[in-house]
Amino acid sequence: MCGIVAYLGDQEAYPIIIEGLHRLEYRGYDSAGVALLNGSLNIYKKKGKVAELEAFAKDKDLKATVGIGHTRWATHGEPNDINAHPHRSNDGRVALVHNGIIENHGTLKKALQELGHTFESDTDTEVLAHLIEEYLNRDNSDLESAVRKALTKVIGAFAIVVLDRENPDFMVGARRSSPLVVGLGDEEFFIASDATPIIKYTNKVIYLKDDEIVTIDRKNGYEVTNIENEVQEVTIKELDLKLEELEKGGYDHFMLKEIFQQPATIFESMRGRINALEGYVRVGGLDMHLNKIKNADRFVIVACGTSWHSGLIGEYLFEELARINVEVEYASEFRYRNPIITEKDVVIAISQSGETADTMSALKLAKEKGALIYGIVNNVGSTIARMTDAGSYIHAGPEIGVASTKAFTSQVTILSLMALHLAFEKGTIDKDYYRRILTELENIPRKVEQVLKADTQIRYIAEEIQHANNALYLGRGYNFPVALEGALKLKEISYVHAEGYPAAEMKHGPIALIDENMPVVVIATNVSAYEKVLSNIQEVIARKGRVIAIVTEGDTEIKKIANYTIEIPATVDPLTPLLSVIPLQLLAYHIAVLRGCNIDQPRNLAKSVTVE
Numbered sequence: 105m106c107g108i109v110a111y112l113g114d115q116e117a118y119p120i121i122i123e124g125l126h127r128l129e130y131r132g133y134d135s136a137g138v139a140l141l142n143g144s145l146n147i148y149k150k151k152g153k154v155a156e157l158e159a160f161a162k163d164k165d166l167k168a169t170v171g172i173g174h175t176r177w178a179t180h181g182e183p184n185d186i187n188a189h190p191h192r193s194n195d196g197r198v199a200l201v202h203n204g205i206i207e208n209h210g211t212l213k214k215a216l217q218e219l220g221h222t223f224e225s226d227t228d229t230e231v232l233a234h235l236i237e238e239y240l241n242r243d244n245s246d247l248e249s250a251v252r253k254a255l256t257k258v259i260g261a262f263a264i265v266v267l268d269r270e271n272p273d274f275m276v277g278a279r280r281s282s283p284l285v286v287g288l289g290d291e292e293f294f295i296a297s298d299a300t301p302i303i304k305y306t307n308k309v310i311y312l313k314d315d316e317i318v319t320i321d322r323k324n325g326y327e328v329t330n331i332e333n334e335v336q337e338v339t340i341k342e343l344d345l346k347l348e349e350l351e352k353g354g355y356d357h358f359m360l361k362e363i364f365q366q367p368a369t370i371f372e373s374m375r376g377r378i379n380a381l382e383g384y385v386r387v388g389g390l391d392m393h394l395n396k397i398k399n400a401d402r403f404v405i406v407a408c409g410t411s412w413h414s415g416l417i418g419e420y421l422f423e424e425l426a427r428i429n430v431e432v433e434y435a436s437e438f439r440y441r442n443p444i445i446t447e448k449d450v451v452i453a454i455s456q457s458g459e460t461a462d463t464m465s466a467l468k469l470a471k472e473k474g475a476l477i478y479g480i481v482n483n484v485g486s487t488i489a490r491m492t493d494a495g496s497y498i499h500a501g502p503e504i505g506v507a508s509t510k511a512f513t514s515q516v517t518i519l520s521l522m523a524l525h526l527a528f529e530k531g532t533i534d535k536d537y538y539r540r541i542l543t544e545l546e547n548i549p550r551k552v553e554q555v556l557k558a559d560t561q562i563r564y565i566a567e568e569i570q571h572a573n574n575a576l577y578l579g580r581g582y583n584f585p586v587a588l589e590g591a592l593k594l595k596e597i598s599y600v601h602a603e604g605y606p607a608a609e610m611k612h613g614p615i616a617l618i619d620e621n622m623p624v625v626v627i628a629t630n631v632s633a634y635e636k637v638l639s640n641i642q643e644v645i646a647r648k649g650r651v652i653a654i655v656t657e658g659d660t661e662i663k664k665i666a667n668y669t670i671e672i673p674a675t676v677d678p679l680t681p682l683l684s685v686i687p688l689q690l691l692a693y694h695i696a697v698l699r700g701c702n703i704d705q706p707r708n709l710a711k712s713v714t715v716e
């Protein structure tokens with residue numbers, strides 16, 4: 105949700121900022137802009153993607169060694185050239201980029217208008233640029249104190265970087281609820297929404313905390329203070345992110361690369377945490393609070409989007425294997441209904457980005473109520489990872505395609521490991537079954553590889569159904585959340601309306617929609633509910649629906665009646681989602697390609713949703 109890049113050093117700022125904005129486009133891509141400081145303060149901004157900004161700016165004065173850039177996901181004001189960032193103050197002295205929402209912008213704007221300010225854009229951000237200018241001029245302050253004063257008046261979420269035309273070797277960044285990372289190079293500095301624009305130049309970074317302000321001065325280097333102007337101690341982290349991890353690596357799209365990475369990423373999620381031969385599963389994060397977690401009254405899982413779907417699979421896993429009572433909540437709904445949470449509950453947040461605003465708000469509330477907070481996060485050092493009492497990184501590596509794929513399977517892998525660890529500790533699982541699941545888990549990466557071989561067949565099915573405008577996804581038990589996830593993938597990237605349903609629930613409504621134009625994807629692998637799902641398929645066929653069935657290798661019954669079948673290797677019930685979701689990811693991918701959609705940056709979506 106909006107990406108920020110800023111640079112101050114000896115190199116030309118513009119190419120570094122543009123390259124960084126390309127890396128951050130997953131956060132928003134409806135408009136982009138830069139401000140370059142070289143005696144004058146030049147601002148270039150354009151509706152559309154970063155490439156459009158580049159085309160627009162190519163003949164302009166781009167010389168500068170200090171600059172800020174922004175790629176936007178609109179919240180206030182439609183995406184157009186004027187509403188694009190950077191925003192400047194009334195007299196043009198200040199330029200600012202912002203990620204977040206200034207909730208009291210209306211009141212501030214009114215007060216500034218009374219003081220004679222006039223505004224160009226419809227954004228909340230412009231108000232902040234004007235407010236900073238007001239403090240700069242009114243009290244003859246320096247930029248840092250003007251920013252500090254302005255921020256004390258602001259309600260809402262922000263990550264900002266600010267430039268002052270009168271102070272060409274200086275910039276100020278600050279954050280509250282939206283992420284901001286400072287990169288420390290050799291006599292050069294970077295500020296960005298995440299480390300991806302920085303890693304090419306340095307692996308030394310500081311993750312700013314809420315209400316921290318960083319100043320960067322060409323002569324005196326950097327300093328981090330809090331909003332009360334007290335100097336803060338900082339931890340410099342050394343990242344081991346590699347540049348290749350941020351490239352497409354020969355694939356047409358990041359999403360396809362990420363789908364095909366899953367044998368490796370699932371393996372990475374398990375690395376060091378499991379040894380089937382020795383009957384060993386250990387999830388380090390659980391050990392720190394094992395008694396409390398083991399004896400919790402309830403697990404409450406909070407998450408959004410795809411992460412919420414893996415939370416639903418977590419519910420099945422914890423309940424079946426570890427006999428723990430679980431509730432799965434949409435993070436966005438959680439805090440608006442006065443939920444009953446006590447100190448005996450464990451609240452688990454699942455988040456790929458670790459920056460989702462709704463999930464963060466849910467966690468804050470759970471914390472206030474005294475629950476233990478556990479995080480299952482991909483993005484190392486992210487805000488959610490730092491908010492939790494304990495947690496496990498999923499180690500899937502950077503996920504760049506907006507539609508989540510490898511993060512989902514890694515989240516489910518961690519949830520399986522956690523459920524097994526707790527089941528063993530609580531003695532709720534039969535020893536042979538425990539061993540069997542461990543062995544199966546270790547085999548999953550190899551089996552995912554096998555499923556990926558169906559890619560050509562899935563592309564063919566995609567060609568057959570590419571023109572459908574609706575689709576239904578059905579599954580039971582562990583595969584019900586997979587049906588939801590399959591439908592979400594199709595909606596997200598191919599803009600086809602799709603619904604996921606528990607297979608047996610179909611007869612209570614969606615069956616009315618079925619006709620010869622309706623593709624119905626049925627996940628029919630569950631050994632336990634096989635006969636029931638078979639009947640559901642018969643019901644669809646009787647109404648002329650076209651059935652695409654995901655079946656277990658060697659299936660003969662469903663093959664006889666379904667229009668298309670995709671085989672996946674057999675495994676134990678709790679692990680089927682790790683295999684059954686793969687064909688659904690590929691199906692959505694190929695349909696979206698055939699329909700000419702933007703795979704990695706689907707319209708209106710953003711990968712990291714930092715507004716509520």
Ligand code: G6P
Nearest residue numbers: 408409410411455456457460508
């Ligand atoms: C956005 C993304 C989804 C993601 C969801 C939750 O909607 O487009 O892919 O599942 O946010 O994000 P999180 O980072 O918290 O997992």
